[in-house]
Structures are given as structure tokens and as C-alpha cells.
Amino acid sequence: MPSAKLPRAVFAMDPVHLPLLFPPPLLARLRRTAELDPAHVVRDFTDRTAAPYLAGAEVLITGWGCPRIDARTLTAAPRLRAVLHAAGSVRALVGEAVWERGVTVSSAAGANALPVAEYTLAMILLAGKDVFTQRERFRATHVRPSPAETATIGNVGRSVGIVGASRVGRRLLELLRPHDFEVLLHDPYVGAEEAAALGAELLPLEDLLRRGDIVSLHAPDIPETRHMLDRPRLALIRDGGVLINTARGALVDHEALTEELVSGRLHAVLDVTEPEPLPAESPLYTLPNVLLTPHLAGSLGNELERLGRVVVEELERLTAGLPPAHEVRYADLGRVA
Structure with missing residues (x-):
């Protein structure tokens, strides 16, 4: 022009x-x-x-x-x-x-991807240190945990599964490079060679869910991805695993996720939900294993x-x-x- x-x-x-x-x-x-x-x-x-x-x-x-x-x-x-x-x-x-x-x-979606990736990295690091559980415990007891109680905490070698090599997913992969994580990736449009260049091991979604200590969603909200994490797939995430969603609430079957979180089997960091915001009576506002934020990962x-x-x-x-x-x-x- x-x-x-x-x-x-x-x-x-x-x-x-x-x-x-x-x-x-x-x-x-x-x-x-x-x-x-x-x-x-x-x-x-x-x-x-x-x-x-x-x-x-x-x-x-x-x-x-x-x-x-x-x-x-x-x-x-x-x-x-x-x-x-x-x-x-x-x-x-x-x-x-x-x-x-x-x-x-x-x-400007590429520029908007950076704060989302930064937010996600922060949550991955905090989740690896078990900050959310330890915060609740410390509030209740006012006592530092013993070495035995923190034996499984830490970010060395922890498996982080990234679902979607989107703009945000790729920025996050860059930010993860200096850290000592095992990085897994699922994206149907990415081959193994490209995934390796991004610093990740390419896996089918089900395998990533089984192996990831922390699973972070960065796929687009399109018909093919609606409720991609349904009840059977959520069940694949290991006990005590952490799900992070900064993409769109529709990627997850919210009813099934709520059941998992109420049971205490999983932890979650949710910046997006379905619906958004959740109804006032939702248990996710007060569960100790859930960090719920009001869609603030993007540019503000x-x-x-x-x-x-x-x-x-x-x-x-x-x-x-x-x-x-x-x-x-x-x-x-x-x-x-």
C-alpha cells in the first residue's frame, strides 16, 4: 500500500x-x-x-x-x-x-502470546515446587514441612507436556529451554524433527497425558479440539498431576474436570473456563488444589x-x-x- x-x-x-x-x-x-x-x-x-x-x-x-x-x-x-x-x-x-x-x-497475536507464555512458565515452576498445596498447609499449621514431606517437590527432570505448538506454545517452549525439564509435545501439524528442534519429544496425546507431571493446553478452540480432554483422557493424567489451561475453556470437559478436582486426584491452574466466568456456586473457587484466575494471562x-x-x-x-x-x-x- x-x-x-x-x-x-x-x-x-x-x-x-x-x-x-x-x-x-x-x-x-x-x-x-x-x-x-x-x-x-x-x-x-x-x-x-x-x-x-x-x-x-x-x-x-x-x-x-x-x-x-x-x-x-x-x-x-x-x-x-x-x-x-x-x-x-x-x-x-x-x-x-x-x-x-x-x-x-x-x-498482534504473536505479541499477545508472550505474556501468556510467561504466565504459564511461572505456573509450571510454582506447581513443580508444590506451592499451592504447601501454601494451604502452611496457612493451616504455621509449620515448615519436613524433608520427608518435600521429597517429591522440585523442577529437576519434571515432565512438562505441551498440547499445541501454537504461538503461545512455541513461546513457552522457548522459555522452558533454560530449565531442567523433560519437555513433551503433542500437535498433529508438527513432525518429530520439528518437535526436536523446538526442544520437545513429540507424542500422541494419550501418551503425553500419561507421562506429563504437568500438562499445559495451548491448542486453538476449533470444532476438532472441543472437549479434547474428556473424561477418559483426564483419567490418563497421573495422580497428583497438574493441568494448566490458558487457552480456552472449551478444550476441556468441564464437568469431568470438576469431578477430578473435587476428588482431589488432580491439581489445576485455570485462567479460562467453560462457562467464563464460572457460576458463583462452583466449587472451583474454593478448592485448595485449584488456582483460578480471571482470564488475565493475556496482555493487560x-x-x-x-x-x-x-x-x-x-x-x-x-x-x-x-x-x-x-x-x-x-x-x-x-x-x-
Whole structure:
């Protein structure tokens, strides 16, 4: 999209996110790259006030809260050439008409993967030290555990199973490298040689569940992965094993998982659930073997600027006539988040 004049861009998202995505220095850099009105943020493409902005828009800068971009939107935005998403998945955002027109779509999902991978690494290390059980014990007894009571604690040689070599899964594999873990991987799109290059042993899912002390989910939420951890597969995880889910709640049969957790056989770190949030009466809020967090592994607070920076860099590339560095391709939608 090289041009002598600046392309016209429009923000489309919940405006509450805008100040953190594009703080003043980054917004100034964005405005040197595109003609846009930061005071106008579209939340409804059918709103009359949005019409003049969409009519001239060559770029939509989207984020959480953006309405779906469909054929009607494209009719209102005949000059649209690029959608730059300052968040993760575009699956629910971009309609078929966008791909049919050949609009370039880019996402900051890669940047959003880093805090999720960091969160997961932290939980793996804490789980290996049995921090959650020991916290509850210490609260109740105020007594340090004996060496015999901590004999099975530690992260040396512990088996960590990664389900899904997604963006998050791959970042996590990078972060695991300096640690002394046995790393296992399941992903139907990865071969043994590639898995070895990622630092992991490739296994069928059932074998990974049997061997992993800690199992961490990083697969996309697609029809093929719904309840991939059902009751029989959850039963394969060894007694005392830890399940970490920072992907999507739909990957796990929640009823079966709840039964396992209530029994005390498994431990879990759950940043996502099904439904989300859980009903107030769910036992998972108070079980000592469950750490439940409110979908905070992804970018929050000052981490949002990283997503905005990706968008600015993508727009700079497009205006210079270069291809986007983080393009989303229609052919990949069937297997990515």
C-alpha cells in the first residue's frame, strides 16, 4: 500500500482500550504514518456517525470490542485495504467478505502470546515446587514441612507436556529451554524433527497425558479440539498431576474436570473456563488444589502497548510497500486461534 500521501485509518474497538494500546508517544508515531482522528472510535459500523469515516477508510485499526467486519461493512468502506488487529484472534472479527475482497489482515497475536507464555512458565515452576498445596498447609499449621514431606517437590527432570505448538506454545517452549525439564509435545501439524528442534519429544496425546507431571493446553478452540480432554483422557493424567489451561475453556470437559478436582486426584491452574466466568456456586473457587484466575494471562495493563506497537510497525511496513510481518491467512484459520 505504498502512497505519497498518508493512508486514511479509523479506529474500531472499545475506546476504553485505546489509551493503553496507543499511549501518546506511540499515537504520535501512528499519526505520522496514517491520517486518522483519534477522537473518533467506531463501535458500531451501522451507526450514522461512522459512515463518513468508513467511506474514506483504507485501514481499520481494530481491537477488543470491534464489531464483526462483514459484507455490509465493506459496502460502507469501499476503499478498505487492510485490517490491523491490536489483539489476538481474528476468527470472530473477520467475515468471509473480507477474505473474498483480498483485504490484508494482520494480528498482534504473536505479541499477545508472550505474556501468556510467561504466565504459564511461572505456573509450571510454582506447581513443580508444590506451592499451592504447601501454601494451604502452611496457612493451616504455621509449620515448615519436613524433608520427608518435600521429597517429591522440585523442577529437576519434571515432565512438562505441551498440547499445541501454537504461538503461545512455541513461546513457552522457548522459555522452558533454560530449565531442567523433560519437555513433551503433542500437535498433529508438527513432525518429530520439528518437535526436536523446538526442544520437545513429540507424542500422541494419550501418551503425553500419561507421562506429563504437568500438562499445559495451548491448542486453538476449533470444532476438532472441543472437549479434547474428556473424561477418559483426564483419567490418563497421573495422580497428583497438574493441568494448566490458558487457552480456552472449551478444550476441556468441564464437568469431568470438576469431578477430578473435587476428588482431589488432580491439581489445576485455570485462567479460562467453560462457562467464563464460572457460576458463583462452583466449587472451583474454593478448592485448595485449584488456582483460578480471571482470564488475565493475556496482555493487560502496560502489556497492551506492545500490541499497539505491532500495529504501528505493520502500518509503517504497508505504507513503505512491504508485506506485513504478522499477516493472517485465510488458509490457516482452520488450525489457529
